[in-house]
Amino acid sequence: MVTRQEDFSKWYLQTIQQADLMDYSPVRGCMIFKPDGYEIWEHIQKAMDARFKEEGIRNAYFPMLIPESFFNKEKDHIEGFSPELPWVTEAAGEKLEERLALRPTSETIIGDAFSNWIQSYRDLPLEINQWANVFRWEKKTLPFLRTSEFLWQEGHTAHADGQEALDRTMRMLQIYKEVVEGVLAVPVVDGEKTPSERFAGAVSTFSIEAMMQDGKAVQAGTSHYMGTKFAEAFDIRYLNTDNEHVYAHTSSFGVSTRLIGAMIMTHGDDKGLVLPPAVAPTQVVFVPVGPWQKNPAILDKIHELQAQLKAAGIRCRVDDSNNSPGFKFNEWELRGVPVRIECGPRDLENAQVMMKARDLDDKVAVPFDNFLASVQAELASMQGRLLEKARQMNQANYYTDINSLDELKAHIESKRAAGQVPGWVLAGWDGTEESEDKIKEETGFTTRNIPFAGQVPEKATCIVTGQPAKHTVWLARAY
């Protein structure tokens, strides 16, 4: 196994395959989600979906194929997505009259439906979510993080006024942050994307961004305020209380299976995956040790303890294969199982097991009579530790004292020379696309987002021009 330090990309690709999360497929840029990889997604879905339902957002399902004419209704939208669309041109042996795109996102087809469903202020707000597969024919792909087909949820809402739509946008960003930090233990910074990084057709786009161990950023979730742009394109109008036909204000928001990649790149170590207990397909693995095959009482005891965990809803399994304990330890560490329980003849005598958390070096003895509570506490504790550890990694790699492009280039150079990651840089920006382009061209860094007021110390001058800064932005290389 290559280490993260030696080659982070290679480490990532090795880890996800050896841990059996995914496989490549014969279709360019499309991956297979194997059971352990898919189950992580199921746990993310469950956590997100429960919160959507609490918000009163209901699931629905819209056709995957979108007529070409729909894209052409919103100019920015088609410009943004057309370079990446796959098209169905034939079906059932006949050429179609109009090409049908495989959805890259569903604003257009949902906008068309909303225009039929919304007639009066009484029909608002209308708040819908969809769990679906989407397609973006990417040139460069990377499993989980950027694939031609991926899985996601997309929320779409319509409101009587702009403030309510904007509130929804901000609320969903908050929910994303809570789930990504709380369930995936991945800390994020939230803020607004710059105009050049906006969703195609949005008035404003907000994101949560996460720092990977190689210092690069992953955009982990976005929410968009559309103003009345899609309402105008699709004629989503309603009769207000003054009996006027006016446009609704819409929003959309999404997170995808790229969260799985972000979680792996945040927590993994040189032994393999490190999975937060909340999403681990197996949370606890039992490994019998010593001459356990000659002593059936050991496996009996393990099954008794396993039953306790199962009854408490903990996902666990027993590795009673004939492999050596050392082989098993490596295997389950590679797969990122949060807690390992060892039990051998001496443990049985002492009425205890040995417990090891994936992220700690030492084992601890746990008496039988305190077993369930100890495991529960360790799982909860590990969930918190992973978030804290990732926060500390982030803190150590945020730089706030870099004030010119030359300083930024020198910083990147010196970090690389030292075998360290350049991390993220908080910079002043004059708000022009020219400055943004220049940062990218000269350093490879891009604007991640503009933190909300009060979250970071404001920078006075633009890192490119030295002119007064209009915004303070996070800069980083990004996936």
Added chain:
Amino acid sequence: MVTRQEDFSKWYLQTIQQADLMDYSPVRGCMIFKPDGYEIWEHIQKAMDARFKEEGIRNAYFPMLIPESFFNKEKDHIEGFSPELPWVTEAAGEKLEERLALRPTSETIIGDAFSNWIQSYRDLPLEINQWANVFRWEKKTLPFLRTSEFLWQEGHTAHADGQEALDRTMRMLQIYKEVVEGVLAVPVVDGEKTPSERFAGAVSTFSIEAMMQDGKAVQAGTSHYMGTKFAEAFDIRYLNTDNEHVYAHTSSFGVSTRLIGAMIMTHGDDKGLVLPPAVAPTQVVFVPVGPWQKNPAILDKIHELQAQLKAAGIRCRVDDSNNSPGFKFNEWELRGVPVRIECGPRDLENAQVMMKARDLDDKVAVPFDNFLASVQAELASMQGRLLEKARQMNQANYYTDINSLDELKAHIESKRAAGQVPGWVLAGWDGTEESEDKIKEETGFTTRNIPFAGQVPEKATCIVTGQPAKHTVWLARAY
């Protein structure tokens, strides 16, 4: 509203739209699942998925696009599906070298993956399920029952020997029967499809079939034993304990969103939907009656009772709109809400509410102090009643004493003349495709399935030829 008797098809289309389950879409044959329609699917998914997991079948996700060359590997498979496939021929502005089909089912792409994953007998059984959208470009479509895009689950398993694969096939049919009868309250008959009705590429196909109120059949779920046909096409071989490379035996099985249509056509009445409590998006609706707006204690009490139900996990809502009670009653009956609770001033005085089940004519008084238990009992009771009522409808429309095509034609004619449904006919069949074709041409009836041994009285002679019957089959018109 048209009645079922007047025009069953029209009644169905009116009901599903007015009850807000679906909408048409701008894409030919593709429908929109609105929140109430989609939520029914979510309840079906939950029930099925829990049982799959109990069986040790794990979820995964495979690419939706399937290279044309994959289809060509299994001759029967491509013949069966090619007339219905939509094709992606262009992506990201370029013509593709090989056409990619939108999956109609995933045996081929999963077979290819299995050939990589299965090397040794230790890798078996391999049992995978996928929840996905699939495409079959149908000429005639009907919402839920036959759409160009639909949602389903498809299980795919590989086993060391044929008996184990066949056992899995039969076990899944049993699970489908349990869920469709237990959760959707739709009674089914199980059996084997005739060779001409087999899944394209299967050695044997089994089905559950349900009778609708118009006497037509819906194939409600299928499971397939593939023998080694797909293993040979995709080279799924393993090293057995004798160190020989041998082919695995595979199976597949699926149910889809057509179950929603079958459920509606089984239980609906002339007032609209009748939903089994297990899948109803709203299980209980509260309607305040009398001068409730002047008496806030009524709504307070209703909210208190609603909180009791919510705490018990019952999906409920309060209709406190300004519509009249009569309007509300009609509205919630149309939407099929299982239980309605009315509360007015006199009820408050008597410390009771009035409870009405969707499928019964009379209201009953329920004292406040027995409220939760009464509602729970009524929901459970209605679930059972709907199944029993549908079983009785089936029993009344099975015909077992029709022994020739002339008798069958006369039977259909007399039923139609009387405004009754022709129902299903249990018939002897000589096992030839010629006889099957002749039944279809002359009566429109098709073979549904061959009941398993001992389930029905065996017929001695073929309904077409009068020769000794090889099988006893269910015949019906089908969706």
